[in-house]
Amino acid sequence: MTxxxxxxxADFDRKLPRGLARAISRAESGAGAELMHAVFGRTGRAMxxxxxxxxxxxxxxxxxxxxxxxxxxxxxVGVISVDPSSPFSHGAILGDRIRLTEHFTDPDVFIRSMxxxxxxxxxxxxxxxxxxxxxxFGMDVVIVETVGVGQSEIEIAELADTTLVxxxxxxxxxxxxxxxxxxxxxxxxxxxxxxxxxxLQLQREIHSMMEMLDFSGWVPELVATRARDGIGIDELxxxxxxHAEYLRVSGELExxxxxxxxxxxxxLVIGDLERRVDARIAxxxxxxxxxxxxxxxxxxxxxxxxxxxxxxxxTRPATRRTTRASVKGL
Amino acid sequence: MTxxxxxxxADFDRKLPRGLARAISRAESGAGAELMHAVFGRTGRAMxxxxxxxxxxxxxxxxxxxxxxxxxxxxxVGVISVDPSSPFSHGAILGDRIRLTEHFTDPDVFIRSMxxxxxxxxxxxxxxxxxxxxxxFGMDVVIVETVGVGQSEIEIAELADTTLVxxxxxxxxxxxxxxxxxxxxxxxxxxxxxxxxxxLQLQREIHSMMEMLDFSGWVPELVATRARDGIGIDELxxxxxxHAEYLRVSGELExxxxxxxxxxxxxLVIGDLERRVDARIAxxxxxxxxxxxxxxxxxxxxxxxxxxxxxxxxTRPATRRTTRASVKGL
Numbered sequence: 195m196t197x198x199x200x201x202x203x204a205d206f207d208r209k210l211p212r213g214l215a216r217a218i219s220r221a222e223s224g225a226g227a228e229l230m231h232a233v234f235g236r237t238g239r240a241m242x243x244x245x246x247x248x249x250x251x252x253x254x255x256x257x258x259x260x261x262x263x264x265x266x267x268x269x270x271v272g273v274i275s276v277d278p279s280s281p282f283s284h285g286a287i288l289g290d291r292i293r294l295t296e297h298f299t300d301p302d303v304f305i306r307s308m309x310x311x312x313x314x315x316x317x318x319x320x321x322x323x324x325x326x327x328x329x330x331f332g333m334d335v336v337i338v339e340t341v342g343v344g345q346s347e348i349e350i351a352e353l354a355d356t357t358l359v360x361x362x363x364x365x366x367x368x369x370x371x372x373x374x375x376x377x378x379x380x381x382x383x384x385x386x387x388x389x390x391x392x393x394l395q396l397q398r399e400i401h402s403m404m405e406m407l408d409f410s411g412w413v414p415e416l417v418a419t420r421a422r423d424g425i426g427i428d429e430l431x432x433x434x435x436x437h438a439e440y441l442r443v444s445g446e447l448e449x450x451x452x453x454x455x456x457x458x459x460x461x462l463v464i465g466d467l468e469r470r471v472d473a474r475i476a477x478x479x480x481x482x483x484x485x486x487x488x489x490x491x492x493x494x495x496x497x498x499x500x501x502x503x504x505x506x507x508x509t510r511p512a513t514r515r516t517t518r519a520s521v522k523g524l
Numbered sequence: 525m526t527x528x529x530x531x532x533x534a535d536f537d538r539k540l541p542r543g544l545a546r547a548i549s550r551a552e553s554g555a556g557a558e559l560m561h562a563v564f565g566r567t568g569r570a571m572x573x574x575x576x577x578x579x580x581x582x583x584x585x586x587x588x589x590x591x592x593x594x595x596x597x598x599x600x601v602g603v604i605s606v607d608p609s610s611p612f613s614h615g616a617i618l619g620d621r622i623r624l625t626e627h628f629t630d631p632d633v634f635i636r637s638m639x640x641x642x643x644x645x646x647x648x649x650x651x652x653x654x655x656x657x658x659x660x661f662g663m664d665v666v667i668v669e670t671v672g673v674g675q676s677e678i679e680i681a682e683l684a685d686t687t688l689v690x691x692x693x694x695x696x697x698x699x700x701x702x703x704x705x706x707x708x709x710x711x712x713x714x715x716x717x718x719x720x721x722x723x724l725q726l727q728r729e730i731h732s733m734m735e736m737l738d739f740s741g742w743v744p745e746l747v748a749t750r751a752r753d754g755i756g757i758d759e760l761x762x763x764x765x766x767h768a769e770y771l772r773v774s775g776e777l778e779x780x781x782x783x784x785x786x787x788x789x790x791x792l793v794i795g796d797l798e799r800r801v802d803a804r805i806a807x808x809x810x811x812x813x814x815x816x817x818x819x820x821x822x823x824x825x826x827x828x829x830x831x832x833x834x835x836x837x838x839t840r841p842a843t844r845r846t847t848r849a850s851v852k853g854l
Contacts, residue, residue, distance in 0.1 A: 227820040234818035322819065455819060456805045462823035463801050464794070467830065471793050475786045488564035489652065489785060490557040493792035500797065500830065 195228045203232055206331055211304055214272075214331045218306055221323035230323060233330040238451070240272075240329035241438050244354030245339045251362045252386045255421040256430075257339045261297050263431045264335045270302040272328035276321060276340040304333065319465060322353050322458040353454050355447065356437045358430075360384040361400070364392035380414050381437050384430060388418035412440050471496065525558045533562055536661055541634055544602075544661045548636055551653035560653060563660040568781070570602075570659035571768050572666045574684030579671055581692045582716045585751040586760075587669045591627050593761045594665045600632040602658035606651060606670040634663065649795060652683050652788040683784050685777065686767045688760075690714040691730070694722035710744050711767050714760060718748035742770050801826065 195203075202220070205213025217233075220226040243260070247253050257273060264271050297303040308321055321338065328336045338354055359380035385396050400416055415433045419426030441447035474496055525533075532550070535543025547563075550556040573590070577583050587603060594601050627633040638651060651668065658666045668684055689710035715726050730746055745763045749756030771777035804826055 230820055231818045326819075452809050455822075456809050458819040459805050459808075459822045459826070460798075460801060462819060463805070463826050464798060466823070466827055467797050467801070468790075468794060470830070471790060471797070475789050475793070478789075479782050479786050488561045489656075489788040489792060490560055492785075492789045493796070496789070496793050497796055500800070 195232065199229050199232070202229060206233060209332065211301070214304055214327060215306070217327040217331075218308075218320075218324045221320050221327065222308065224320075226320075226323050226327075230326060234326065236330040236332075237326050238329065240325075240333050240336045241434075242325055242329070242336045242338065242354040242356070243434060244357040245337060245360065246341070246357070247360030247384070247386075248362055248365065249341055251360045252421050253339055253341070253360055256358075256360060256384065256386060256419065256427075257337055258296060259419075259421050259424055259427040260337060260431065260434075261303055262424075263427050265297075265300065265302065267431075269334035270332065271297075271304070272325075272331075272333035272336040273297075273303070273305045274321060274324050274328070274336070274338045275305065275307045276338065304328065304331075319458065319461040322454070322461065325353055349457065353457060355441055355450055356381045356434055358382045358384055358434075360386050361396060363387055363390035363396045381412060382430070382433050383414055383416045385416065385418045386421055388420050388426060393418065411444060411446065412437065525562065529559050529562070532559060536563060539662065541631070544634055544657060545636070547657040547661075548638075548650075548654045551650050551657065552638065554650075556650075556653050556657075560656065564656065566660040566662075567656050568659065570655075570663050570666045571764075572655055572659070572668065572684040572686070573764060574687040575667060575669045575690065576671070576687070577690030577714070577716075578692055578695065581690045582751050583669055583671070583690055586688075586690060586714065586716060586749065586757075587667055588626060589749075589751050589754055589757040590667060590761065590764075591633055592754075593757050595627075595630065595632065597761075599664035600662065601627075601634070602655075602661075602663035602666040603627075603633070603635045604651060604654050604658070604666070604668045605635065605637045606668065634658065634661075649788065649791040652784070652791065655683055679787065683787060685771055685780055686711045686764055688712045688714050688764075690716050691726060693717055693720035693726045711742060712760070712763050713744055713746045715746065715748045716751055718750050718756060723748065741774060741776065742767065 198216075199220070202213045202216045205216070217226065217229055220229055245253055245257055245260075254275075257275075261271050261273060297305065306324060308324060325336050325338060336354075357379050359382070361383060363385060383400050385393055385400070387393065397416060397418060404414065415436070417426055417430045417433050419430055421427065441450065475492075478492060478496070528546075529550070532543045532546045535546070547556065547559055550559055575583055575587055575590075584605075587605075591601050591603060627635065636654060638654065655666050655668060666684075687709050689712075691713060693715060713730050715723055715730070717723065727746060727748060734744065745766070747756055747760045747763050749760055751757065771780065805822075808822060808826070
């Protein structure tokens with residue numbers, strides 16, 4: 195472990211927020227492995243909440259209100275705000291983050307923005323590390339807020355114990371829910387802007403969609419909020435508490451955390467493999483002129499070397515929630 | 525090769541569009557490897573154009589107009605419309621696709637929608653296959669239209685020889701361009717809705733951003749259009765022609781196609797590796813209870829087996845355009 199890491203550890207022991215800030219920066223720059231090894235034993239205490247939803251639904255306001263209600267209960271709170279990977283602006287996403295500033299002066303609230311540029315492996319890894327560092331640092335509640343514009347953002351929310359999906363009345367969002375498998379990832383639906391003329395219809399739509407499915411165990415709750423006016427936040431906080439209690443009592447918490455752990459290992463392994471594969475492909479293309487064969491032939495040849503090291507297995511993947519297309523016929 | 529594949533090949537030889545449709549379906553279901561091997565030698569003739577941009581910019585109208593101008597020049601045209609991976613609706617994306625229907629009855633235009641659900645590896649693979657099948661079938665021009673809401677969609681546009689980035693006046697898009705590295709992927713900027721009050725400002729912003737950079741070789745062109753009224757389409761088509769000519773004369777076409785080939789091999793290899801890694805992780809988590817160690821430790825152990833099969837290399841990856849976060853410190 196480097197001297198810098200030792201200083202960060204000392205800051206952790208003295209509960210100095212700068213230690214947490216530096217630890218997350220280490221993770222972001224891909225140099226957090228030693229530090230993680232040192233503090234991972236301290237993780238597992240925090241209640242982690244993922245909050246996702248389309249741009250403009252009011253996620254940052256919801257997040258800010260949740261921080262407020264958690265603080266009222268005497269909890270320390272960490273917030274990780276994941277910027278969308280989209281290169282294009284989606285309205286007021288970043289502007290809305292300003293809502294969180296009311297907590298900037300609270301020493302028991304730690305807020306961190308993380309960009310989601312670059313590849314999924316890198317981000318899921320860094321976000322997972324940030325959650326773990328906040329947990330190890332002693333935050334009681336860790337909220338991961340992501341804009342749900344892509345599969346990767348949803349996967350990030352899945353790192354959490356409890357996933358909130360916020361929806362916008364009158365946006366047609368509900369129509370997309372079934373298609374996209376969102377019903378599966380949501381533990382709690384939040385219909386924000388509950389005073390919108392279409393809010394009741396959205397609630398009805400969510401209820402009818404849920405009736406079409408069989409749930410074993412937890413049945414997603416639906417909470418209507420008007421975050422801007424602080425309405426429905428106590429109810430939302432109570433629903434989060436009920437879900438946390440359910441996870442503990444049912445034993446699902448352990449299973450969920452295994453899945454989250456698997457996700458993080460996966461992100462690290464795939465990130466590294468991608469680097470190796472890129473190098474191997476570069477070697478090949480340089481050598482064969484690239485036109486001698488079809489892509490499947492080239493892929494098959496590269497994979498032949500891996501067959502022994504990573505043999506196929508009959509075990510079903512532990513990453514239960516994410517549908518992932520596999521390359522058949524290779 | 526299966527009997528079904530033989531029939532598809534026969535349809536290819538007789539220029540029957542149903543052969544092309546079936547070939548793409550084979551690719552989508554992950555069973556296109558044999559067929560690709562059989563027809564890959566016929567590829568390389570088509571001019572491929574990627575068209576990306578934010579929701580609502582008018583991509584489908586642009587696409588439809590480009591099809592029209594290409595047909596006027598006597599070219600056969602294939603269009604691949606990639607649906608966004610977002611689970612949430614983005615306004616009129618799908619509705620706008622209706623614009624393309626005016627070409628549905630033209631036997632020399634082949635239009636195909638592909639969903640981008642599931643993992644990147646799967647989609648990039650299937651989209652790449654669709655481009656290759658259209659090329660092998662004899663389409664002179666192949667347009668890949670994607671909503672640029674994520675890195676993966678931009679990567680798909682990169683499969684093309686010429687990448688068009690369409691931008692929306694008054695949306696703040698240009699601010700995001702530099703950050704997101706879009707300047708690097710665009711061969712031609714299209715400022716659509718050129719009659720918008722902010723259109724000139726957007727053009728000025730793009731010009732000033734370009735002045736801040738050094739270009740070697742092709743300097744991105746900027747074309748203002750009003751696709752809905754057919755204005756600027758001839759100019760856009762001419763710019764695409766100039767870029768195609770530049771690629772041929774400079775020798776960059778060969779380099780670009782090597783990169784595209786590398787991308788496709790990469791998608792196939794990574795897709796397969798992900799499956800193997802998932803199985804390996806499932807084995808591990810089942811065995812060790814998942815809590816005995818930190819994620820980096822677990823990842824390191826899985827990667828140790830791969831080290832021999834896929835050793836690190838000093839060669840730089842051929843995938844020039846995409847910044848990809850690598851997992852350092854492993």
